[in-house]
Amino acid sequence: MRKLRTKRAIIATALALAAVLGAGGWAADTQTALTGPPPGSAAWTADTAIGLRLPDPATTTPAQVAAFFAGLTPTQQEALAARHPLVVGNLDGAPVRLRYHANTLALTAERDRELARTTGPALTPQDHQAARTRVERYRTLLDGGRQILAFDPRGRGEVAEVFGDLATAPRTAVIVPGSDIDLLTFDRATEPYGTPAGMARALRQATDGRTAVIAWAGYTTPVGVGVDAATEDLARAGADRLTRLLDGLAVSTSPQAPATVFCHSYGSVVCGLARPTPARASALVVLGSPGMGIGSAADLDPGVPLWATARNDSDWIGDVPNVRFLGLGHGADPTDPGFGARPLPSTGSHGHTGYFAPGTASLAAYAAIALGLGR
Known part of the structure; x- marks a missing residue:
């Protein structure tokens, strides 16, 4: 049987x-x-510019992340988003509006990087086309005040x-x-x-x-x-x-x-x-x-x-x-x-x-x- x-x-x-x-x-x-933490996490954890130890994205819970950001001033929050947009934009527990802002910065940076690749002399025509496709995608995500809660270009x-x-x-x-x-x-x-x-x-x-x-x-x-x-x-x-x-x-x-x-x-x-x-x-x-x-x-x-x-x-x-x-x-x-x-x-x-x-x-x-x- x-x-x-x-x-x-x-x-x-x-x-x-x-x-x-x-x-x-x-x-x-x-x-x-x-898997694992967002891109740029190593630079984030090494950053001491605001005089505080930043929470490790690999081990810190969303509740702990929320508590950390609650103790920061708006100026400190915005400074971290500007320096580490890919981390802040993907950090569950961080203030939602701050994540939108960080992801706008990250999308803009990735759009500009891909724009340079569209004519890169060391790249193939296929690479140029792939870069143009991504540029267009980033453009649409940046248009019209869209609320991007997470963004990872990898x-x-x-x-x-x-x-x-x-x-x-x-x-x-x-x-x-x-x-x-x-x-x-x-x-x-x-x-x-x-x-x-x-x-x-x-x-x-x-x-x-x-x-x-x-x-x-x-x-x-x-x-x-x-x-x-x-x-x-x-x-x-x-x-x-x-x-x-x-x-x-x-x-x-x-x-x-x-x-x-x-x-x-x-x-x-x-x-x-x-x-x-x-x-x-x-x-x-x-x-x-x-x-x-x-x-x-x-x-x-x-x-x-x-x-x-x-x-x-x-x-x-x-x-x-x-x-x-x-x-x-x-x-x-x-x-x-x-x-x-x-x-x-x-x-x-x-x-x-x-x-x-x-x-x-x-x-x-x-x-x-x-x-x-x-x-």
């Missing part, structure tokens, strides 16, 4: 891998997760943007995206509701502006559908970053309740592995989920309700078997009644990225949950 179960598990894993290959095409280039780049006012909104929400999201794809005109920025805009509008929403592309996502998407290494690294983000929001903002976290596709694995507590999240909502890396809703904190969106018929994620074996797959389907999640409708949605589209039953349900009206 045990041999039979093992054989079935191996077959199921093979089928899952075949479905992955057929659904999106194999992505051979595996990604290395960005690798494919990471970014987080706030829609609304975190200081005054009674409720907050966080969008955690899935594969293929990074600095360049975080916000795009084509397929807008498949990006964290597009999802955030739609959710904020659906709540009539009563929710501040964070579009969070703050972890290294898989590229395409392949080994990274079928395993949990990137999700584990992302879960650590998500936990720190939520801890930072708890001490740097003052809404009526912790954030509601919306987890799309591979992002639902990140959320499952993060297992947020009631101090960090009011609820988890998964959509287009391949599994959460857990056995059932019982593996999560019972104080954080889990909602699972019914999968629409045109969502290709339904072709991926819900298995977990030898490090492949993400386990049980959260939409299965036996999983224990609260069901949400998806009427009117289409495809893997259509759940936040205006007019869908799913978006209406998300707005109610974000506002604390879900039961």
